[in-house]
Amino acid sequence: xxxxxxxxxxxxxxxxxxxxxxxxxxxxxxxxxxxxxxxxxxxxxxxxxxxxxxxxxxxxxxxxxxxxxxxxxxxxxxxxxxxxxxxxxxxxxxxxxxxxxxxxxxxxxxxxxxxxxxxxxxxxxxxxxxxxxxxxxxxxxxxxxxxxxxxxxxxxxxxxxxxxxxxxxxxxxxxxxxxxx
Numbered sequence: 815x816x817x818x819x820x821x822x823x824x825x826x827x828x829x830x831x832x833x834x835x836x837x838x839x840x841x842x843x844x845x846x847x848x849x850x851x852x853x854x855x856x857x858x859x860x861x862x863x864x865x866x867x868x869x870x871x872x873x874x875x876x877x878x879x880x881x882x883x884x885x886x887x888x889x890x891x892x893x894x895x896x897x898x899x900x901x902x903x904x905x906x907x908x909x910x911x912x913x914x915x916x917x918x919x920x921x922x923x924x925x926x927x928x929x930x931x932x933x934x935x936x937x938x939x940x941x942x943x944x945x946x947x948x949x950x951x952x953x954x955x956x957x958x959x960x961x962x963x964x965x966x967x968x969x970x971x972x973x974x975x976x977x978x979x980x981x982x983x984x985x986x987x988x989x990x991x992x993x994x995x
Contacts, residue, residue: 818893825886828879833950835876839920840943842868846927847936865928880917902960906953913949937987944979
């Protein structure tokens with residue numbers, strides 16, 4: 815137990831790095847897709863640069879941070895196996911599994927972009943970008959509130975939060991069209 819707080823600190827630091835990498839990666843995917851509408855010379859330059867930046871971000875920050883986050887999490891469970899008995903921890907693990915799936919789906923999108931096979935619109939990628947936000951909020955609230963929160967109210971709150979975020983993305987799409995951003 816002596817090292818638990820140190821490992822927890824590492825877990826939080828790399829979770830923040832992982833989330834930053836996911837947020838920025840999907841933002842780059844959006845720009846990458848939007849570059850398709852540029853004239854050929856500009857498009858080629860931009861897409862080549864986005865591929866380079868996406869790969870570096872993914873392989874130098876995002877994936878290593880994911881590995882270290884998961885590694886620190888597993889270490890914390892090894893030091894405190896009682897966590898596996900807590901209901902809130904099972905909920906957290908379910909959200910973490912969803913976040914891992916999200917991570918690998920983002921990796922697939924990056925590979926599709928690199929090979930010119932991504933058919934996802936920038937609008938859908940903007941919505942996709944918010945999935946990480948929703949999962950982050952769910953994980954943080956689950957960990958901080960633990961069993962103090964009624965899961966029904968928590969789930970309702972998460973759904974409302976997700977709907978608000980999705981409506982904000984739709985509003986932004988409308989705003990961009992109206993103002994030619």
